[in-house]
Amino acid sequence: MSVLVLMEDGDVGQQTLSLARVWGNVHTVRMDAITPFAPDALAAVLQRAADDLDARAVFAAGTDRGNEVMGRLAARTGLPFAASVVAADPSGSVTRQRWGGSLLETAAMPGSRLLMSVAPYAIRAGDGPAPTAVDVSRYIDELDPRDRVVQVKEHIDPPGGGVSLAEAKVVVSGGRGVGSKEGFAIIEELAGLLGGRVGCSRVVTSAGWRPHTDQVGQTGTKISPDLYIACGISGATQHMAGCKGAKKILAINADPEAPIMSLADYSVVGDLKEVVPAISAEIRKSR
């Protein structure tokens, strides 16, 4: 049995391969087969490659781009699509995350060809036979120009540049407790000292204190750093959906009863405006 994978670099690509290998012979089309990124064009290439391979399933990583291409592939083919999958077998039984990962749903997925995106960082990447790369040149030559109408025109690096929020080893986030846009100076300072990235809660992006690209959570970025430092964040379910992949969580909160305090590995009860600069000062002293 053949399956097709829309292949991304990094851990998420390897995790997708691991799930696909359970199904049989894996063939891949790279996400950067078409540059600049054009989701309809990629969907068209996947459609033709899957037809030629008679693929039983098409997989992608559950990234923004992976889900976008798969959504468009589902729309143009009428095939069923399950997002945020964590387990799937060729009988059509699929387990996927719902409600930002708070619920696992197992369901029978009907259809001759199944489309799935794999929840990032939810499954372990394992070894296995190397996949076969599909020669996509013919499909690209024969693309309908309308499939290139939607494409990336410009790339603007997020403030801070460097490593992305999703891949950062340390993330220092601020919530409503930070109090203002200017209040993030101490969060930025600590993140800088730890070589990490700044994150935030949705309250913060809604208030315009930080850009949406910094938001951690169900409707933001899902992160899996070695250390997540949450400052002045209460720990709402929708926020925790984005950071539960963190290996360790340190919460700094004035309220010992805040939900995040029982979800964190370490907690400090106190005013973040005192605690965060104190941590930065200690780090400086130790260097």
Ligand SMILES: Cc1cc2nc3c(=O)[nH]c(=O)nc-3n(C[C@H](O)[C@H](O)[C@H](O)COP(=O)(O)OP(=O)(O)OC[C@H]3O[C@@H](n4cnc5c(N)ncnc54)[C@H](O)[C@@H]3O)c2cc1C
């Ligand atoms: C459909 C949906 C999707 C959502 N998606 C997301 C999402 O992706 N990400 C997200 O974050 N939220 C999301 N939310 C919003 C979420 O429900 C919460 O409203 C939000 O996470 C709360 O942000 P917060 O913790 O910063 O604010 P609050 O809940 O108001 O908490 C502020 C915390 O700061 C503490 N604090 C105050 N002052 C200080 C101080 N000086 N020092 C230390 N601590 C202090 C308080 O004790 C409190 O615990 C979503 C909501 C919905 C309905």
